[in-house]
Amino acid sequence: MNERPSDACPYPKPFTAEFNDCPTYQTRHAIVVDSNDRPLRTIWSCRHMETKQIPGRSGHYYGACQLGDARGRQAWVQRIGPDRIRNIQKLRLQVMPLAQGLVDDLAALKSRHLAAIRANGDATEILMLMKQRGRRYLEEFEAFLSERDELLQLAGMPIAAVMQLARQWVEEFVSETLGRSRSVQLLPDDLVASLPDSVRVFYAPN
Numbered sequence: 001m002n003e004r005p006s007d008a009c010p011y012p013k014p015f016t017a018e019f020n021d022c023p024t025y026q027t028r029h030a031i032v033v034d035s036n037d038r039p040l041r042t043i044w045s046c047r048h049m050e051t052k053q054i055p056g057r058s059g060h061y062y063g064a065c066q067l068g069d070a071r072g073r074q075a076w077v078q079r080i081g082p083d084r085i086r087n088i089q090k091l092r093l094q095v096m097p098l099a100q101g102l103v104d105d106l107a108a109l110k111s112r113h114l115a116a117i118r119a120n121g122d123a124t125e126i127l128m129l130m131k132q133r134g135r136r137y138l139e140e141f142e143a144f145l146s147e148r149d150e151l152l153q154l155a156g157m158p159i160a161a162v163m164q165l166a167r168q169w170v171e172e173f174v175s176e177t178l179g180r181s182r183s184v185q186l187l188p189d190d191l192v193a194s195l196p197d198s199v200r201v202f203y204a205p206n
Contacts, residue, residue: 004062005052005054005055005062005064006068006069006070007052007064007065007068007069007072008062008063008064008065009022009046009049009062009063009064009065010070013045013063014043014044014045015043015044015045015046016044017042017044017096017100018093018096019044020089020092020093022046022073023073023077023082023085023086023089024046024048024065024067024073024076024077024085025046025048025089026046026047026048026203027044027045027046027047027092027096027099028044028045028046028047029042029043029044029045029103030042030043030045031043031103031107031110038111039107039108039110039111042100042103042104042107046065047203048065048066048067049063049064049065049066050063050064050066051063051064052064079201080201080202081156083154084154084155084156087151087154087155087156088155088156088157088202090151090155091148091151091152091155091157094144094148095141095144098137098140098141098144101137102133102134102137102170102173103173105133106130106133106134106173106174109126109129109130109133110130112126113126113127113130127174130174131174134170134171134173134174137170138163138166138167138170141163141166142159142163145159145162145163146159156198156199156202157198157199157202158196158198158199161195161196161199162199164191164194164195165191165195165199165203168188168191
């Protein structure tokens, strides 16, 4: 009864922004808010993780890895390539401070946006500020990538594809309701289909 399910994520949670221990880790985030919908902190999680009920234990749940058990995760690593994954991890660690800045700024703006809506005020200007902040992040992110062409090549992540994914993330972030995050974040089929094979296998392993 005390045995962990074989597909349970073995790492402590919530993850820190600097987490990089699991080679299959892919970041996603949720913003924790208080009773007044004011942002408290960001929880970083993994795109591969989903919530499952513990077999035979109603009401008890665990974080399950969509890639399966340790053998399944290792098979995924081998399919992508260990060296390539190490370079992707290096790239992710370097970009996280930039991403955290966007998350913090948008969380504060979303809180103001929600407060304006609840007060029947005009939230148009705040929405415009969120979109402007998103555009500024994308400009900063593209400049960041342009200075790391060699690392992008080693990671097998063409800059055009990375920017497609970044634009999708920013658009979703701006439009999502504060304090709510889908249990599994899936990329749109048309976006996945437009990605190069080397990138598609990383983000759509199935």
